[in-house]
Amino acid sequence: MFFNSLNKSFSQMLRRVRHETPWLAPDPPRRVNRIFKWLAPGLLVKRWLFLSVGGVLLVGLGVLISLKLTPVFYTGQFLGSIFRFLANQIPNYVSGPLAILMGLLFILWGQTRTLGAITEVLLPGNETELVDVLMQERRLARGPKVVVIGGGTGLSNLLRGLKQYSHNITAIVTVADDGGSSGRLRREIGVLPPGDIRNCLAALADEEKLLTELFQYRFKAGDGLVGHSFGNLFLTAMNDVTGDLEQAIAASSKVLAVRGQVLPATLSDVKLWAELSDGRRIEGESKIPEAKGQIVNIGCSPSHPPALPRAIKAIREADFIVFGPGSLYTSIIPNLLVPEIAEAIATRKIPRIYVCNVMTEPGETLSYAVSDHIRAIDRACGKPLFDAVLVQRRGPSEVAEERYAQVGAAPVLLDRETVLSSGRRIILANVMEESATGSVRHHPQRLAKVLMRWYSRTQGIW
Structure with missing residues (x-):
């Protein structure tokens, strides 16, 4: 210029x-x-x-x-x-x-x-x-249309990094959660679980920090209030006022000045179930990890929940689709059990990538390698939905490995040949951060930077 x-x-x-x-x-x-x-x-x-x-x-x-x-x-x-x-x-x-x-x-x-x-x-x-604010706003407004699919803290963590590159972000979030504050509200009031949606709204918020902290505030005292977050109660109240969760999210997005949009995968009351290798059938998202078994099949009831139309529209208009990070069976796959969502993703010829977890999860992915994650998603959907997998290059420290070993978790191993034989490309990058206590998670900014760099390099291939 x-x-x-x-x-x-x-x-x-x-x-x-x-x-x-x-x-x-x-x-x-x-x-x-x-x-x-x-x-x-x-x-x-x-x-x-x-x-x-x-x-x-x-x-x-x-x-x-x-x-x-x-x-x-x-x-x-x-x-x-x-x-x-x-x-x-x-x-x-x-x-x-x-x-x-x-x-x-x-x-x-x-x-x-x-x-x-x-x-x-x-x-x-x-x-x-x-002038700097205007220039930044124009740059972010022209950013690619990114659809991120998942749930839990992994998804909200990624959104914090991605919003530095584009305001055209759509987070499609699972509504199968039935534990904690969300589960209580679901059982007592009959609303769809707001917890994952609340986390994503807070992650994409452009409002002042105080308002975001208020939305995430969790009550520590009070009859019936202990354990509930203010954001969950706010979304529940908005759901009652507006008539459905979609409108409640839209109203909350205005309050928090959210850049992008957060959408539930479906407005149906979905309950997750899993069949284990020992023959048990576990019902309820929060009970599946507690069963401490090997999952051989997963599904939901109703078996074919209708997708939210705006979620399908976002997928059809997307420039880039990201799966995860998050719990494989309780955060990522539940979204793909909505047939219309899986079908819409399968028809798109755009960059699609799966962000693999750094550590295994007891009760879900114990002893899983990268290829096991890929097979689980393909088996649940009946078709391949992504072209590449992002894997952490450098393993965690000995302190972190010892800490996770106490609960039966270990680093997810990369079985390169098996992954490549599945037709997926492997992107290796150091996107992990480790706390002083040995807790491991994806670094929001590093992860977003690697994803957007890969997206820009793939332009013109599809």
Whole structure:
């Protein structure tokens, strides 16, 4: 871009001048940088400013014409005499450019002062310039349409990173949860479980931190309130007011200034069940991991829940689809048990990637390798839904392995040949973060960066 290059060159020149003339002001003039930023195309500000100036001129011309053109003639004569006088006193090759320069300076001065006043109102106490906010908003608004499928903390963790690259994000979330606060609300009031949806809304929120913390606040005292989060109760109340969960989510998204959208996979009251290798049949999402068995089959009742139409629309318009991270059988696969969702994904010829968990999960994926995760998804859906799998490159520390070994978990091993034979590409990257206590999870920013880099590299292949 011409103006961006000009701005960069000007900044470099100022830095060189500062180095050679230390007696100058220690910091380069920020106003000059700000002016060049406002000149950058794509902000949708300058065109309306010039349109306003043109409107003022037209109004003035219309007034003069309404007065039978006489003022136009005399005004022209008066201005002409002034210009002739100036041309006689100052050469035109000096006066012309000088007038243009002064006019541009007045326009830019007026523009920056006006927008500076607007910034003080819209961004009080924020050092970020309005022009920087506008440029960032335009960049994110032009970001790819990303659909992320899953549930639990893994999905909300990824969303925190992805929202730095695009505002066109759709999170399709499972509604099979029946444990904790969500399970209690589901049993006592009959609403769809709001917990995973609440986490995703908070992750995509663009509001102030205090409001997000309020939405995530969990009551520690009070009859019937202990264990409930404020966001769950808020969504439940909105569900009752608006009539369904979809409208409740839309209203909550406005409160939190959510960028993107969070959608339940279905509005049906779905109950998850699993058949174990020892012949047991376990019903209920929260009871499946507690059974501590090897899952050989998984499904839901009703067996063919209808998909939310907006979820199908988001998949059909997506540029990029991401599965996970999250619990394989209780967060990711439940969304794909909605036949319309699996079918819509299967028909898309776009980049589709599965983010494999770093550690196995007792009661779900004990002793699973990467290929076992892939086989489980293919078996549940009856067809392959993704083309690549993202695997953590470097394993966790000995401290972390010992900590997870106490509960029967271990790192998910990459069986490269088996994965490649399934027709999937392998993306190896270091996207894990480890806490001081040895807890392991995906790093939101690192994971999002790797995913978006892979997406950009695959453009033109599909």
